[in-house]
Amino acid sequence: xxxxxxxxxxxxxxxxxxxxxxxxxxxxxxxxxxxxxxxxxxxxxxxxxxxxxxxxxxxxxxxxxxxxxxxxxxxxxxxxxxxxxxxxxxxxxxxxxxxxxxxxxxxxxxxx
Amino acid sequence: xxxxxxxxxxxxxxxxxxxxxxxxxxxxxxxxxxxxxxxxxxxxxxxxxxxxxxxxxxxxxxxxxxxxxxxxxxxxxxxxxxxxx
Numbered sequence: 041x042x043x044x045x046x047x048x049x050x051x052x053x054x055x056x057x058x059x060x061x062x063x064x065x066x067x068x069x070x071x072x073x074x075x076x077x078x079x080x081x082x083x084x085x086x087x088x089x090x091x092x093x094x095x096x097x098x099x100x101x102x103x104x105x106x107x108x109x110x111x112x113x114x115x116x117x118x119x120x121x122x123x124x125x126x127x128x129x130x131x132x133x134x135x136x137x138x139x140x141x142x143x144x145x146x147x148x149x150x151x152x
Numbered sequence: 153x154x155x156x157x158x159x160x161x162x163x164x165x166x167x168x169x170x171x172x173x174x175x176x177x178x179x180x181x182x183x184x185x186x187x188x189x190x191x192x193x194x195x196x197x198x199x200x201x202x203x204x205x206x207x208x209x210x211x212x213x214x215x216x217x218x219x220x221x222x223x224x225x226x227x228x229x230x231x232x233x234x235x236x237x
Contacts, residue, residue: 094162095188097209146222
């Protein structure tokens with residue numbers, strides 16, 4: 041399956057999942073496409089669609105917390121930012137994702 | 153400027169690309185490493201180094217002087233560059 045097909049399948053799979061958590065795909069289609077491309081490639085080479093912006097440690101317990109959509113494992117952090125770390129998903133009422141900076145968990149008093 | 157600016161990055165991360173471009177556009181001398189492109193042992197060593205500095209596994213991790221910033225935060229980078237100048 042080429043990445044385009046797999047990206048479509050990931051998008052279809054993620055949409056209802058993240059909607060149930062109050063999130064949606066970023067309106068920034070270019071960013072979403074780039075991130076899905078990275079995830080499809082990571083899935084192909086590393087075995088799972090890992091978050092493109094968090095490092096794998098090869099410790100299963102940690103690495104499972106960065107398999108997309110990783111929102112449930114970082115809920116307080118991402119809700120505070122109104123986006124996930126890589127920006128693939130944003131809160132459902134977000135219209136301008138560029139206005140949402142990354143905020144380190146430590147600065148929100150959140151231990152991850 | 154004390155220590156050189158260092159960007160711990162992932163080749164898959166667009167915010168890491170933005171951080172590197174930020175310093176390139178500023179014409180600031182910096183070093184950067186795409187940790188995920190390194191052999192496992194080297195990748196592990198640098199990921200541990202970045203975790204030691206930041207307490208986080210999220211990227212980019214940027215070291216400017218003695219400060220460590222997690223994330224692409226250009227205003228913060230501006231402030232620290234001014235302070236280091």
